[in-house]
Amino acid sequence: MLQINRLVRARDYEGILSYAKEFHEHVCPYLILGIRASMIAMEELGVGRLDYGGSVDESILAIVENNSCFADGVQVTTGCTFGNNSLIYVDLGKIALTLVRRSDWQGVRVYIDGEKLEKYYTPETTELFDRVVKRREGTDEEVERLWQLWEETAKKMLYLPRREFKVERVKVEPIEHAPIFESVRCAKCGELVMATKVIYMEGKPFCLKCAGERYYAVTGSGIVEMRKDED
Ligand SMILES: [Zn+2]
Ligand SMILES: [Zn+2]
Known part of the structure; x- marks a missing residue:
């Protein structure tokens, strides 16, 4: 069994994060939120990570509503990727994941409100973020400091309580498997x-x-x- 499958099954958040860090190249809050949202959705839906070779009953589909760091957290954790055609991107610009069971098209949508997270950022992080990322004015030192703070902040979110997320049951319209065309x-x-x-x-x-x-x-x-x- 793949190591990542084992980590997800064991709910080993630290392990999943180190795997995700290699994939995504850095640790940031939205990567972690993607991991956490995936774990919540899988638990709520009673499914495991995508078993590509498994039966349709075990088959899942992830729908993300933005293409930020969040989507990488989702891909690593759920195993639903762009390349295996189990990741659907809906261009809504919201931080949300819907995990769907292909056997009955029942799904769970997990949404996170960015404003609710502000309490997890220190004032220094917010200030640096504005300067370095939004205004693109940071010095090399400031950029480095931001990444350090960013990683610390992000890790606080690894075990974010479920009440911080909006979790709802949804019924999804069936979506075809990727057809093979000539x-x-x-x-x-x-x-x-x-x-x-x-x-x-x-x-x-x-x-x-x-x-x-x-x-x-x-x-x-x-x-x-x-x-x-x-x-
Ligand atoms: Zn990121
Ligand atoms: Zn041509």
Whole structure:
């Protein structure tokens, strides 16, 4: 069994965090909130970490409403990732996770209100955060100090009481497993493209880029339309 599975099963928060730190490259409050929210949701729903090879009964799906550090905490803890098609990103800009059981589409949504967390930050952290992150004015020393404070603050949230979260039962509309589509070669760039992403012009297949069609990307701002002429 994977070490991370064992850590999640044992509710070993410190262990999960060290795994998450390697994946995410730093420790920050929202990474930890992603871990904590995942643990709450799994417990409430009575499911374990995603067993990719398991039966549908054990299969879960995670829906996140933002693409911040929180999403990495969720991916590590639940095992639902972008790559295994068990992570769905809904561009709502809220710090929330919905964990869903694929067998009956019952879910649990866990939301955290950022304002409720302010009491966990020291004034020095808040001040430094504003200067270094929001205004991008910090010196190297200040940046380093912020990371140190940030990690300390974050760790306080590892065992955040459940009452700090809004936890609700939800019923989710069934979402298909990732279908496997054939690939088609674009008549202009010669690259292979998933058949559903191809546009036919005068009988020839083109990728969205070569066809000059709209396509979308997930960026720090959420889901955005890419400029047609961008390369
Ligand atoms: Zn982070
Ligand atoms: Zn092309």
